[in-house]
Each structure stands twice: as structure tokens, then as C-alpha cells.
Amino acid sequence: MTANRALELLWRDDRRPARGPQRGLTVDRVVRAAIEVAEADGLAALSMRRVAQHLGVGTASLYTYVPGKTELEALMLDVIGADDPLPHERPGDWRAKLEAWARADWAEFRAHPWVLQLVNKSPAPGPNLLRWIDSALRVFDGTGLSEAEKMAAVESVDAYVRGLARQHLDQAEPDPEQDRLLAELVDFTRYPSLLRVLRAGVRPWSGDQFEFGLQRLLDGIAALIDNRSAPPEGHQ
């Protein structure tokens, strides 16, 4: 079962074998090399051959450190976020903490697109993921939310940030030639509401609207929390 081997790797069960020649590398060096390739030339350029080449090693040798590419990707993901500050360590109340984390995550995805493309591909949870979930849940301590609501709130903000980052990522940069062709092919008067938005200078999926949705979502969570902590008053 490949998922099990992934688990063991993620949780660093590296009992080294007793016999055989000494290893020339470590799992960690392989993972770091993979990250360097992805950072330099993008996720599309990440291949076992490239990673091996970067390490000055035969391709097949990688398979003594890592069972396959999927597991390597899972390790990359768990390593990359290890140094980020945790949500509960940030200053302020729950809202300030979550806000700061969301902005940092958003910035991270813009800076390292490959992380976003890899995210959610992991076959098993790693230490960093669990650490992060625990921290994010802790942010809601004392808010009066139920356990299910805490988890839901965390998932919601996470889903929003990732979803918007993905839309932004896959959005091609504006190309005048393509815009010209589009204007030529499409009768935009058929889309009056869209036309009004475009005329107002708004660029859909540009990422400019990140704060708007974040604030609305946090407003909604705040309203729920206020309702919970407010004493049952007169009406109703």
C-alpha cells in the first residue's frame, strides 16, 4: 500500500537498514532538490529525471529513498510550510489571527504557485498539516462555537483562500492581441451586466478582490460568534 509508506515517510520512521553500503543521500536532500526544481522551473518541469540530475545521481536511485513521485510531492508539501508562523501564534483576537494567516497564505500561493497546484494531492496527512489544523482550531477557543463549527470555520476560510488563489493562478496575464480577437468574436452587448463591470475598470479574477470576500466571510463568522456569546435578551 503506497499510502502507508507515505505515512511512514511523512512521520520520519527512518529506521536505516543494518546491511548494505552507506547511502549517498537522504530523503531530506531529495525533497529539497525537488523543491528547488519546482521553485526554479515550475511544477511542470518537476520530473524524477530532473531531480536526479539536480542531485548528480541516476534516476532509478531516487526510488531507494522515495517510493514514487506521489510520495515525493507529499513530502515537498509538508516541508514547505514547516516554518510559517501558526495561526494561534499571531497577535490579536480570533479575527486578527485568522486574517493575518489568510493574508500570509494568499501571499505564499502567489509567490510559490507550485504549492497551490500540489495542495490537496497528499495521500496522507503529515506533521505540518496536523500542526496547522490544531493551531487553527485553537484560534476559536473561547468563542462559544461548537467543535463542528470550529472545524467548519477553519475549512471555510481555507477553502476561500485556496479557491481564490487558484482562480488567480490559472488566469492568464492580459494579452492585448487576445483581447482584440475576443472583442472581434464576441458580441458583448449580450452580456450587459458583465459589460458594466468591465467598463467600471474591474478585472475579473485578477485577485484584487481578495480582501472583500475575506472580510465578508469573517463578518459572517463574527456575527455567529456574537449571537452565541450575547445573553438571551428580551425579544425571541
Added chain:
Amino acid sequence: MTANRALELLWRDDRRPARGPQRGLTVDRVVRAAIEVAEADGLAALSMRRVAQHLGVGTASLYTYVPGKTELEALMLDVIGADDPLPHERPGDWRAKLEAWARADWAEFRAHPWVLQLVNKSPAPGPNLLRWIDSALRVFDGTGLSEAEKMAAVESVDAYVRGLARQHLDQAEPDPEQDRLLAELVDFTRYPSLLRVLRAGVRPWSGDQFEFGLQRLLDGIAALIDNRSAPPEGHQ
């Protein structure tokens, strides 16, 4: 430029050539065949060879209908959502319309995972996308939101639905054996908040929490709209 050809295809600029033998297929049949393959065996099984085989045709022939796989995927995406009801056509006020659309989209992504995996990969906007954006924007007519805010609201809900659907999709189904191994490898007392949530019977990223985040986000948007439409009263 491949994106331009994609645009022309999406907007059906099919000026057929004057000379040469008659074509055995149409772009539409190729796209439909591709969708059938993805529907049957998943996106991973979608290859030009598979599509050609499904049509009883040589692989290279596909390239007379479609410039490449990327463009074929773009066409698949534009075709698949063509029959869905548009947001502004649904009953009720803006909130009811958006809610109904979000639920339908969520259900669609669960039923046809390949759509989610392909989404945002399109090199150019198709008719269906523009039609949908226009309709979604129309939902906010008369709410007092600015054009930028309307677009932001649409993007937010869209990002949330897609983000959560992706998390749910890539979540492996629970495996007792793997859970056992995880429990063996991991000291869960290091993650007390997570432990409390799990003990409460909550399954993270199960998708059960879809409604929670949707309602919070819509609450936040509603609060903004109420503020806008409320007459400037005494205090403030």
C-alpha cells in the same frame, strides 16, 4: 498562438474550408467523446489515443479538429455547463438565487469530479463562462453594491464552492488500516484541539460543513447590502 485558436474554437468560428474531402467528424463529436471518456474512467484516463479509439479514428486525425489537448479540455468545460440553470433565473431574492446556484455547483462537482479538476485550466473564456458571469452579476442588481463589489461577491462565492469541493475531492475515503497506522505513528496528544474535534465525531474535509461556510459568507454579504440600503439614520 494556441490561445487564439482556442478562442476561435470556443466561439465557433467554424468557417469550413472549400476544398478537400469531407470531414468524417465534427468538433462537437470529438468534444462529446472526450467527455464520455472522462465521465466513464476519470480525467486521468483521458488521452488523445483514448478519445480517438472511442471515435473509431486514428489518433492523429483529432488534430485536424482541435489544435491540442489543452483546447479540447477548454471545449469540454464550456460544453458541460451549457445546460445548467443560470443564477438569475432561479426564484427568490439575490440570496436565494446565489444559494441555489452554489448548491447546484457543489452537487455538480461531486457528481463529475473531472469538471473540478479541469476548471480554471481554460486558456480563454468561452460563451458559457461569460453567460454565467453575466447572470451571476445580474443577481446583485438593485442591491446597492458597486460594480467592483458585485464582481467580488460573485468571485467569493465561486472561490468558496470550488475551494471546498477540491478539498473534498482530494480527500481519500477513510481506510481503517491507514487510520490504525496513523494512530501508531502519531502522538495525538500533541494536537489537543484537533483531538477534541475528532472526538466530537467531526470528520475534517468531509464536505459536511459546506452549508456552514456558505451561510457565513452570504451573511457577510447580506450585512454589507443591508448597510448600504439602510437610510442614513441617527447615530453615525
Added chain:
DNA sequence: GAGTAGATCGAACGCTGTTCGGAGTTTGTT
């Protein structure tokens, strides 16, 4: 009828992740 643009598609190119088997190295046991 000649010329030509286009349709079809087998074969090949360069790429991918992965497996196999042989050669070399270290260790534990006898």
C-alpha cells in the same frame, strides 16, 4: 483535366513514471 488544399493516419520523436537485473558494498554469521 490539372492543380491544390485539405483529411486521414501509421510511424516516429521525445518525454514521462516506474521496474528489472546486474554489479558493487557493507554487515552479520559461521
Added chain:
DNA sequence: AACAAACTCCGAACAGCGTTCGATCTACTC
């Protein structure tokens, strides 16, 4: 000291991928 087991390393190969090339055939224009 000798041997066997266990392990590392890795060139070569396998099956699959998207795409291109070139030959062959077709149907239209002049």
C-alpha cells in the same frame, strides 16, 4: 577468514503520453 545476506546504485528497458511528419487519398477550383 570466508561466506551469505541485505542493501545501494543505476543503465536499460517498458508502456504510456502529446505531438509532428510525411505519404496517400479526396474533392473542389480553375
